[in-house]
Amino acid sequence: MSSILVIAEHRRGELRPVSLELVAAANELRAAGEQVVVGLIGKNAHAFVAAVSKEGVDEIATVTAPVEDFDPDVSEEAVRALIAQYSPSLVLIPHSVDSYGYVAVLAAKDQLGLATDVYKIAREEGGWVATRGGYGQKVAVELDFPGRSCVCLAVRSGSYKPNEAAASPTVTAVDVPALQARSTPLDYIEVSAGGDVDITTVPFIMSVGRGLGDEANLPRFKELAEQVGATLCCSRPIADSGWLPKSRQVGQSGKTASACKLYIAMGISGAIQHLAGMKHVETIIAVNTDPQASIFNVAKYGIVGDIFEVADALEQEFS
Numbered sequence: 001m002s003s004i005l006v007i008a009e010h011r012r013g014e015l016r017p018v019s020l021e022l023v024a025a026a027n028e029l030r031a032a033g034e035q036v037v038v039g040l041i042g043k044n045a046h047a048f049v050a051a052v053s054k055e056g057v058d059e060i061a062t063v064t065a066p067v068e069d070f071d072p073d074v075s076e077e078a079v080r081a082l083i084a085q086y087s088p089s090l091v092l093i094p095h096s097v098d099s100y101g102y103v104a105v106l107a108a109k110d111q112l113g114l115a116t117d118v119y120k121i122a123r124e125e126g127g128w129v130a131t132r133g134g135y136g137q138k139v140a141v142e143l144d145f146p147g148r149s150c151v152c153l154a155v156r157s158g159s160y161k162p163n164e165a166a167a168s169p170t171v172t173a174v175d176v177p178a179l180q181a182r183s184t185p186l187d188y189i190e191v192s193a194g195g196d197v198d199i200t201t202v203p204f205i206m207s208v209g210r211g212l213g214d215e216a217n218l219p220r221f222k223e224l225a226e227q228v229g230a231t232l233c234c235s236r237p238i239a240d241s242g243w244l245p246k247s248r249q250v251g252q253s254g255k256t257a258s259a260c261k262l263y264i265a266m267g268i269s270g271a272i273q274h275l276a277g278m279k280h281v282e283t284i285i286a287v288n289t290d291p292q293a294s295i296f297n298v299a300k301y302g303i304v305g306d307i308f309e310v311a312d313a314l315e316q317e318f319s
């Protein structure tokens with residue numbers, strides 16, 4: 001039976017949320033009768049079974065690793081064994097520091113199709129088509145994989161919305177003998193985006209776009225964001241102009257507002273590349289003078305109006 005294999009990722013005893021996003025992607029992409037199998041690799045792989053038992057998962061395959069922490073050699077061998085066992089046409093792997101360590105080697109050795117940092121996947125007559133950025137994220141590139149019966153895609157987090165509905169898939173222990181780790185992690189250092197806040201983890205974002213008009217208007221919105229308890233982020237033109245650091249840019253070539261529950265878009269048109277980083281957010285409030293702006297298509301609440309007038313009102317309300 002044909003299948004799509006999802007490789008779940010965990011770190012320090014916690015399932016990484018991107019794993020469930022990939023389950024949702026597999027579910028969306030599966031053909032009738034195709035199985036979705038989730039591969040769990042780890043010393044205590046079984047401990048994550050409940051966390052990945054979601055609607056759309058047919059089977060969970062656990063591989064017991066000799067070490068607790070991620071090791072590239074172990075993952076390469078384990079994924080190879082899972083591919084041999086399930087013969088998937090598509091393998092979805094999180095695009096992460098872990099997968100950087102083994103997915104290219106695996107694909108090169110085993111002649112698999114490969115694309116990394118993918119944010120959109122389609123199934124066409126000729127096979128899988130993956131979309132990712134190219135030329136420094138200036139263009140969107142569509143890749144196909146002629147002649148490859150199995151394609152590995154490392155998918156950017158935030159590209160798919162996870163499905164939280166629980167299910168009871170079959171669990172199979174896959175024995176992969178002689179797995180050997182060659183690395184020993186010394187320490188974990190939390191990423192802090194060059195001293196800046198990590199916008200993928202914050203629950204409330206106020207984002208400014210070109211509607212801001214001038215850099216001189218930025219301090220006002222910095223203060224306003226602070227006043228309402230939001231993290232100030234931006235669209236690409238604002239980061240490209242150097243008004244806010246690149247680490248605050250939301251979108252395809254920026255970051256995904258993965259943990260965000262409330263997103264206020266101020267003077268942002270809603271270009272598809274910006275939406276890629278925030279359209280999944282539960283509550284989006286958009287402020288734009290143009291009633292036809294695309295941002296209103298994803299917003300739960302919309303204000304057709306001037307961001308400076310809305311800022312006046314919010315300042316009064318929160319002062």
Ligand SMILES: Cc1cc2nc3c(=O)[nH]c(=O)nc-3n(C[C@H](O)[C@H](O)[C@H](O)COP(=O)(O)OP(=O)(O)OC[C@H]3O[C@@H](n4cnc5c(N)ncnc54)[C@H](O)[C@@H]3O)c2cc1C
Nearest residue numbers: 137138139209210211235236251252253254267269289307
């Ligand atoms: C490969 C590629 C990758 C990209 N990656 C990203 C990315 O990661 N993130 C990203 O954001 N963009 C990205 N872009 C750029 C994207 O295509 C848009 O150009 C960008 O998102 C537009 O930003 P904006 O909405 O701030 O500006 P604009 O499109 O110029 O929109 C400004 C909006 O403000 C409104 N406005 C003006 N004045 C006011 C006012 N006083 N009050 C209220 N509203 C007002 C206008 O009506 C308009 O809708 C990428 C482009 C490419 C090609």
